[in-house]
Amino acid sequence: MKMIILSIITALIFSCSQPQQDVAKVKQLTPNEFKKQKLSSKSVLLDVRTPEEFSAGHLDGAENVDYRGGDFAKQMSNWDKDKVYYLYCASGNRSGKAAELLREAGFKHIYNIGGYNTLKEAGVPTEVKVKE
Template sequence: MRAIVIAVSLLFLAGCAGPQQSTPAQVQNLTPQQFKGERMGRKTILVDVRTPEEFADGHLDGAVNSDFRGGAFAQEMENWDKDKVYYLYCASGNRSGKAAELLKEAGFKYIYNVGGFTDLKEAGFPTEQGDGEY
């Protein structure tokens, strides 16, 4: 009888805990050195969230531009694959941090804020000039 009471109590307590929820995605902040260790591939997208003018003046090789300040980012991200890995940067890391939070709130799983363009450029990342719209 005692074993039945214990078993029923455990079932009741387990039911009170509610359904197990998966941990929501977290935005990871990476330094340029940490970012150098990341592998880029088909499932990774490097997004420059600066203005088109800033982007045209120079950006990381392979980056696409999605203007956070002008509102393009909020619209464009609605069509992005939530299972891909997103590396975001801007001029200082501020806009990319805010953009990363938007991705997190929208249910994206793999989000990295890699900071500011100048720091990345000084760390030796290859850069280019011109278009690169997403």
């Protein structure tokens, strides 16, 4: 009996010492931390607000992918998982939820940068979509 218990304890110790799988985490960035980021061709800036919110003003270079539009998961299935994704919305809530979906889908480099107005007030460059 002692041998069985000792074997079980030994197995537990060795199973706990196995390297843990590298699980990506969604990182939070303040507006000032985001301004220091060097965006490149491997970076994607996503505005997950509605098209109407996006048209009223958005960060320079942002792509609009409406989190609540109904096909966010379908759209993200076509994205490159090796790129770095920066997400924002009106307050940071939708972008946080969208970032979690990316993480669950296996994306590795995900940043929630918060709300549009906070980013704008911090001096992050913005643009307004001109209606045609």
